[in-house]
Amino acid sequence: MSMSDSEIERLARGTLLSAFPGALPPRWLMEEVEKGLGGVTVFAINGNVPGTEELAALTAELRKAGDPLVTIDEEGGDVTRLTGHVTASPYPGNAALGAVDDPELTRRVYRSLGAELAEVGVNLNFAPSVDVNTAADNPIIGTRSFGSDPELVARHAAAAVAGTQEGGVAACAKHFPGHGATVEDSHLGVPIVDADMELLERRELVPFRAAIEAGTRAVMTGHLDLPAVTAGIPATLSPDAITGLLRGRLGYDGVIVTDALDMEGASGEIGIPEAAVRALIAGADLLCLGSREYHDSLRAVLAAIVEAVRGGRLPEERLADAAARTRALRDWLAERVPGTADRATGLEAARRAVRVSGGELPDWRGNGGAPLVVEVAATGNIAVGPTPWGLGPWAPDAVKAEGSAEEATAVLERADGRGLVIVLRDAHRHAGQRALTRALLAARPDTVVVEMGLPVWRPDGAVHLATYGAAHANAQAAAELLGLA
Known part of the structure; x- marks a missing residue:
């Protein structure tokens, strides 16, 4: 027996990460959380993070309405939202940690960073970046990578995942299948990773395998074209990349999150609602809509998903599977015990780097x-x-x-x-x-x-x-x- 439109919409809502403006959640967002919204992404540029006390108040308010995932892009180093967008981060980024090459230090840094996030109510961090930065002129990765050696990146990827989750939040290894060999920014287009499967196996995929073995609860896809795998389709929208490569070849069974769908690399030619449908069809479970995608965009995406299920493009079972994985992540998080922050470890790492x-x-x-x-x-x-x-x-x-x-x-x-x-x-x-x-x-x-x-x-x-x-x-x-x- 097929599902009703309301049942489809309920499942679809559980796969979405919305954005919103301001330091307190608007009424429409609280209502969507009550209806089972998968989660929200907090952005400094939206005024969501004026300070840690304000962020803690925001997340506490959200949890009066339900149990949403609260996600953030907090890598430490150059990519920072928690406090660093005002004062710069107290934690060095991945390039510094890779230069030191002490995985236990990396684990401690990420454990402290995770504890700080857990303290303010964030429970899914879009980090670590496990891209192998082999292109010196890479405009988007650079110091966000642990380095250019796949084995070095792999051991620090595993340490970062372990530390983050010991801190009390879920880690998210990104940007699958690897953004390090590109010279284009996927915010602005679809970068090409010119690598056959043999090269991918000994370069890009090595850190992802390590992150998966370390138990990462999420993996984020990148809007990347790998001609040998995706044949001109961004990985975020490609069944061959998500279901075939990540699920099948790498054996990953956790939550697959998309990078922001408002980026040109994902939706530039087709629009966000259609990109959302294609990402679900490809095998993604949790869709990050983007920093400026508020209620109207959320409703448009929901309508597109319902239409895709009704039209037979998106199987009900695929949508139900995506929603179930997201629920399982929330269940796992409910059992986490927050760690203790130790900012001194950040300065120690920076000095050693x-x-x-x-x-x-x-x-x-x-x-x-x-x-x-x-x-x-x-x-x-x-x-x-x-x-x-x-x-x-x-x-x-x-x-x-x-x-x-x-x-x-x-x-x-x-x-x-x-x-x-x-x-x-x-x-x-x-x-x-x-x-x-x-x-x-x-x-x-x-x-x-x-x-x-x-x-x-x-x-x-x-x-x-x-x-x-x-x-x-x-x-x-x-x-x-x-x-x-």
Whole structure:
């Protein structure tokens, strides 16, 4: 006997993650939670996270209406929503943890981060990123990856999953089947991963297997085209990627979450309701609609799913299976005991990650006082957002530069009689940063170069300090070595 429209809608609602504006849930959202909405995603850009106390109040209010999943994109490091979008994260990101290469330290960092999330009522974290970053010019992963070696990424993926779930929240390994070899941002298009199955098995899939073996409760799909697997279809919408590769070949049986469906890589040509239907057909269980997708969008997606079931495109059994997996995740979470946060482990990790090359750092404390710090602008990416970064908190007279050789004259005048430090972020991706650095070094070979992104580019002959990330913890670790803190 087939289900009624209301029964279909009830199951469909359980597979959806909605967004909303403001620091308190609007009435429509509370009503949807009462009707069995799968969950919500909190976004700093929507004003959902003005502070941890406010977020705790928000999640407590939501749970007056039901038992929704409350999800967040909190990777630590450069991608941070909990407090880092205001002050930068107290935890270094994956690149720093990979540079240290101490899986137990990674486990401790993620355990503390998970405990902080559990404390404010978040129970599913869209982390860790387990992409193997093999493309130096990758515009979206970079320091979000543990590194370029699949085995290194795999051991830290397992540690991060274990630590997160010990902290009291569910981990979500992403972005399946791997975003690290791309040079395009899936927010803006459909990146191509040009790899056959043999290469995928020894590169992209290695960390996902490790995360699955470690018991990750969720895996997030990426909007990626793997011609050898998906034949032109984004993985999020591809049965071959989700049901065939992730469920079948890798044997994963937990919740499969989509990356945000408002991204061009998923819905740019077909719209969010149709993308939602295709993702469910492909085998996804929990659909993240996107940061600006509120009640109207939620209703449109529900209507599209009901129509797809009624028209025979989406089997009732597939929809019921997706809803059941999501319910099982909520049941698992109900038994979790929150861990205890230990922010000191974040600073410990950041300090251990710093690498100095090209000579010894000067001791400015006994020679003219603090150096002039020059912070060069760097375009971020959509995932990182407008998170503060740099050494400004320890260098109150720091100079801001846009990044051009022409700025060197003014900087040199201000640095007369003082040491000089230039702070970069992914200089290998910003020609202006490199040009200004070369111009300063030509006049002042004693200039210290601080790289707060990936240290792919290093100027010849300069003392170079690499932090492997731009979190608050990374910056403090650098400031301490430079004698600023």
